[in-house]
Amino acid sequence: MAEWLFFGFLQRALAAGILAACLCGVLGFFVVLRRLAFIGVGISHAALGGVALGVLLGVEPLAAAAAFAAFAAWSIGRIGRIGRLHEDTAIGVVFSAAMALGVLLLSVSLEFQSDLLSYLFGNILAVTQTDLWLLGAMGLLVLVAVALLFKELLFVAFDEEVAEASGLPVRLLHHFLLTALALTVVVAMRVIGLILVEALLVIPAAAAFQLARRYPAMLVLSVVLAIVGTVGGLVGSYQWNVPAGASIVLVLAALFALALVAGRLRTQLGRIDASPLPPAN
Amino acid sequence: MTAGGAPVVETRGLEVRLNGRRVLWDIDLSIPAGCFVGIIGPNGAGKTTLLRVLLGLVPATAGEVRVFGLAPVEARKRGWRIGYVPQRPVFDPYFPVCVWDVVMMGRTPQIGWLRWPGKHDRERVAQAIELVGMKNRQGRRLAELSGGEQQRVFLARALASEAKLLLLDEATTGLDLPAQHELYALLQKLRQELALTVIAVSHDLLELAAHAEELVCINGTTHIHGNPQVVLHSHELREAYRCEFDFLYADRAALDTAPGGD
Structure with missing residues (x-):
């Protein structure tokens, strides 16, 4: 019986990890190419405010976190315009406020305090069957939507001005991307926690960027590296009894370092037939 | 007309x-x-x-x-279709796309929502690339092209929409x-x-x-x-x-x- 339980939670942890990795690999592609890394940090912090609101209002915390994070992300552009601020400043204001709200509300609801750490740092080994269904549904929704809008999202990421001139609703597409990002953050929150979710969003895609010449390869590599990092990190975590989140991030960072070296090497070699890249120093 | x-x-x-x-x-x-x-x-x-x-x-x-x-x-x-060639440089030359990909982006409105490029779109892209004389460089990334060549690619992108x-x-x-x-x-x-x-x-x-x-x-x-x-x-x-x-x-x-x- 104990053996079976053991197997079950490990299976669920692995499934949740791979799911989060797929999502983060895909969304990370756009995060890196559209320079949304800071928004990603912001969204993950805001998700904590959503969790707290969900707990207090008796709504499913994951759903509340997704909705609140998406709302916070949408409000960034508006606040920036009203206050004539750059986007990064607006992000700094909105998301620190949202996170503070989360901490405050969670401190009021006493029974919840122990869970605070699991949201911040993830608790992949505690993923339940229900969690898995919910995460799976959210993940599938995001992946299908991104696949359907991929060519438009790519165009906007490459050249927003001309995409707009071609009649694409750039602002709507941007809001869609922010919403998908919020859902992704919430899915990944269960696996590696809000503090480290950014790593899964940025590092695999950044590593893929070093290796790939064209976007299809970058997208595939981003997903593969995210999965390798997540599974590798989970195995390491189980093997040496260290926190899963931190273990995953360190494996990802090591993969990035390798990709960086490989990318530079290829550039050096490639310079023989085409030398358009600026010198290293 | x-x-x-x-x-x-x-x-x-x-x-x-x-x-x-x-x-x-x-x-x-x-x-x-x-x-x-x-x-x-x-x-x-x-x-x-x-x-x-x-x-x-x-x-x-x-x-x-x-x-x-x-x-x-x-x-x-x-x-x-109105083809638009914007002021340079507004793009990231290291964006992971080649000339062909960039020109194909110009067809996005014609391809339409929830669709992928078809044979006709690929023909149009090939034609636009040919028109600006970039056929032998269609697999290159933008960072590998000169400023003049990059502008020709953007011209081809505008042409691909049949502007x-x-x-x-x-x-x-x-x-x-x-x-x-x-x-x-x-x-x-x-x-x-x-x-x-x-x-x-x-x-x-x-x-x-x-x-x-x-x-x-x-x-x-x-x-x-x-x-x-x-x-x-x-x-x-x-x-x-x-x-x-x-x-x-x-x-x-x-x-x-x-x-x-x-």
């Missing part, structure tokens, strides 16, 4: 306000099909805003704008003189082969004067509209720029005889 030589672009009393500030007023333009028109004017004259009005991105606050006889947004919805009207915003900024001449020569060739109407915006009077059939000088409002020789020698031009241009005439004579000018 526009019937009976009706103007491709027509504005009457066009006025545009941005954030309450009047940027353009009393703009009267009539640009016939197949014409190469240069729009010149000092910095902040509203040249880019005028292009954005034609693209349907900025609404007119007063007056009338017609593109292919329709309101700009309507024209776009009816499938009248009949090309709008170029300071398309030669940052290019050296030979590359500028090459780009304008290519535009001339394409205009004839594809029966395009071309509207190019630049603050570089002489370069544009050497290639455009007509010049429009604006500074908030239309100052003068006519053939380059007339415009260059007019007092309206000096009025628009608020300075004297005597030094230009000698250059102008030199440009007239330079290769690439016609």
Whole structure:
């Protein structure tokens, strides 16, 4: 019986990890190419405010976190315009406020305090069957939507001005991307926690960027590296009894370092037939 | 095609306000099909805003704008494609796309939502790349191309949409003189082969004067509209720029005889 339980939670942890990795690999592609890394940090912090609101209002915390994070992300552009601020400043204001709200509300609801750490740092080994269904549904929704809008999202990421001139609703597409990002953050929150979710969003895609010449390869590599990092990190975590989140991030960072070296090497070699890249120093 | 030589672009009393500030007023333009028109004017004259009005991105606050006889947004919805080549450099040269991918992006509106490119789209892309002479470099990334080649790729992207009207915003900024001449020569060739109407915006009077059939000088409002020789020698031009241009005439004579000018 104990053996079976053991197997079950490990299976669920692995499934949740791979799911989060797929999502983060895909969304990370756009995060890196559209320079949304800071928004990603912001969204993950805001998700904590959503969790707290969900707990207090008796709504499913994951759903509340997704909705609140998406709302916070949408409000960034508006606040920036009203206050004539750059986007990064607006992000700094909105998301620190949202996170503070989360901490405050969670401190009021006493029974919840122990869970605070699991949201911040993830608790992949505690993923339940229900969690898995919910995460799976959210993940599938995001992946299908991104696949359907991929060519438009790519165009906007490459050249927003001309995409707009071609009649694409750039602002709507941007809001869609922010919403998908919020859902992704919430899915990944269960696996590696809000503090480290950014790593899964940025590092695999950044590593893929070093290796790939064209976007299809970058997208595939981003997903593969995210999965390798997540599974590798989970195995390491189980093997040496260290926190899963931190273990995953360190494996990802090591993969990035390798990709960086490989990318530079290829550039050096490639310079023989085409030398358009600026010198290293 | 526009019937009976009706103007491709027509504005009457066009006025545009941005954030309450009047940027353009009393703009009267009539640009016939197949014409190469240069729009010149000092910095902040509203040249880019005028292009954005034609693209349907900025609404007119007063007056009338017609593109292919329709309101700009309507024209776009009816499938009248307007190719747009923006000011460089607005892109990331290390973005993981090759020439082919960039040109294919130009077909996004034709491909339509929730669809992937088909055989027809691929043919159009190949044709556009061929037209700008980039066929042997279609697998290259933008970072691997010169500035002039990059602009040709963006021209191909505009052509891939089967545009009949090309709008170029300071398309030669940052290019050296030979590359500028090459780009304008290519535009001339394409205009004839594809029966395009071309509207190019630049603050570089002489370069544009050497290639455009007509010049429009604006500074908030239309100052003068006519053939380059007339415009260059007019007092309206000096009025628009608020300075004297005597030094230009000698250059102008030199440009007239330079290769690439016609």
